[in-house]
Amino acid sequence: MSRVSIFFYAAAFFAATALADVSYIHAGRVLADPANGRVLTNQTIVVRDGRVAELREGFVDGPGRVIDLRKKFVLPGLIDSHVHLCHENGPHDRMNRVTLTAADWAIQGARFAATTLRAGFTTVANLGDENDAIFALRDGIERGDVPGPRIIAAGHVLSPHGGDGDVHDYRPDVEVTIRRENLCSGADDCRRLVRNQIQRGADIIKIVATGSVLADVAQGVGLQFTDAELQAIVETAHGMGRRVTAHAHSTEGVNAALRAGVDSIEHGTFLDAESIELFKANGAYLVPTLLAGATVTEWANDPNGFLSAPARAKALDVGPKMLDAGRRAHAAGLKIAFGTDASVARHGTNAREFSLLVQAGLTPLQSIRAATVGAADHLGVSQRVGSLAPGKAADIVAVDGDPLTAIGELERIRFVMKGGVVYVDPRN
Template sequence: MRNLLRCCLLALAATLPAIAAAAGNDWLIVQTGPLLDRPGQAPRKSATVLVRGERIVEVRDGHLGANAFADVPADARVLDLRDRYVLPGLIDSHVHLTSDKAGAEAQLESVTQGTAYYAYEAAVNARKTLAAGFTTVRNLGDRGGVTLALRDAIAARKLPGPRILDAGSAISTTAGHMDPTLGFSEALHDAIAAEQTTCDGADDCRRAVRRQIARGADVIKMATTGGVNSRIGAGLGQQMFEDEARAIVETAHLYGRKVAVHAHGADGIALALRAGADSIEHGTLLDADTLALWRKHRAWYVPTLSTVNGYKERLAANPGAYRGDVREKIEWRIGITGKALRQAVAGGVRIAFGTDAGVSLHGRNADEFELLVEFGLTPAQAIRAATLDAAELLGVDKELGSIEPGKRADLVAVAGDPLADVRVLKNVAWVVKDGRVEKAP
């Protein structure tokens, strides 16, 4: 009975903010310890953040009550975070919410499970991600429209989860990295390829982009090179022609969509940059010419270093998780991790935070911070990559990325100073999204 009562009280506590807002008191006063309101600048020693509804109204130094603000009712809610370090809600620019398996296990699951199964999987992973302090994510490809629907359900507050910008299904050429038929019997190809995500030739690639936009995609994802997990022995170099890549980017931009590009080899990275891509994901092999091209075009780099954690942990649990040439590519990827990031930082390339969660584990997104710092960024730069810089990449920097008047009230609180030790971001105690407490100790 005591356990039952405790569960009921916890459930009631979780609904109190919504009840107060419904009653007309939509003011929230957040009293903080150190506040990193504008990543890249020095934090405030202590502060008060005034929130009304989903938006930040005012930020002031020191700890203030309702009587310090005009028009704020005396019974405004107060969130006491004076013993915590507070910073903006975090942003992961590269996740796959439907994915939680890898290698042969994931391949088998893809033909033994249906859309309903993946819908629940995505909902669980979204909740893990929000609890880890990531209030916004960019989901870069799945099948069945699962995350498009989840995006809308979360926006309507039917389910808890981060704000989602979704790519629908990723685009590649036939036999390219994201051709969904790779590794399956030819007898299954027509059924597996029903979403028409592969394209060959410029006109067909324009069709593929328009197909995703018609489905409601916020961003377009394409692959210009092979991939580590591709079940085809075609390497990691360029697998798309110039006219195809340019057609995809130009069509996406025509409709106001940005383009994220899976690319490992330097030739495929250069191809995507020349075509006008907005971000390069993974970017494992770089040379001086590619770095010069990158600086010229001002595209973002999303390193996704966390993939190696996923590979290592799955191999430790099951040494046979990956087979053949996929296993060889994974061993290579583990060995080369961080080299490209060091080159990019030295070369002046803009970095945005992204994990490839789904290959790595959902809810462990903050592991990426430690790797970013290990391979070239300062803690301050890594935090900015996951806030203001990621917001700029996603095109939401007027809404998110810092704690400023007019922006959405997304913030997280931790027990230590992440500028001194970025690993404290692995343990987020409080999460506020759109002015609502989503997680509390």
């Protein structure tokens, strides 16, 4: 299906659903609440005004639309806790930074948002894109202007001057032109930046506590913020009702961010025994992004790949270790939320993360929990999404087979409903 037809297909269903605000979904098998793991059979999910009204035993109908999923396995809409919808990494990254506008990024984001929704992900946390682009996309989706997942948006990532979120390896006059308002130095300056970002519309605060793999600079993946800066960021964000998540690879970066009180760690590649104790003491989540690790490893091993020399060296060091970090975290009983870092891996391939989580030791059910009830708790949206319970958003997906025995089924989504609106229908 072409990109244009995807949009009009979703728009047509939006219009049709608006006329019929009650739907009766006949579900052959349904995992309504992944927390308890019970698979119900022969159920009717009654959807009214975009929300789950009730689950009834047997196949019943009434005044409204009947959706036949009697031969499908039904579960709540999936949640990806780490995406970047406005771009995909590739060989043109450096040029794109100096040629594309916020409007260009938003248009790209609309395309990737539709792709992500059709893959079954009805809620995402977008952890780093240009402010105007991602906030406009978030709000446009919420209004129903364009199809896409529900977005919890960070906007700009917060970085120290010269850190991972700064601009590197351009002429100084070009760097000044494209540098974002996302940099701080010193505790007071970091407090100011958090306040400014929330004022601009951030739902969550994302910081780069350490260097990253794909930055075109040979500064490694070590700690970048001071303890005082980290503490100021977390205190300010929490005081204004926002969670804080930290990109962190190195042991010292992971542990410093956890000691400062961040709510979650993205990646966590070199976590150690102290990290595990800090995670547990804080009740923090790990978002292991195993798909990103697998992807950068593939890129680094491609002799014709596009990575710069510094990025390739870091990818070869970090990428292969991420699966083992996920394995150690799970074995230690840490809370894990599903997240892919999509934009590294292609948008729409998010569900590949499930198989990697299973390789890291999670059962298929545990991996589904990470992408439903776990991710909803991690992002503070459990009252709205994560399970099919009365009053929650009618975010519903379905597959042909049983993902509890074959987790790869989630890579082949056959039905997608978000907020009572159907975007993928097996009858078409």
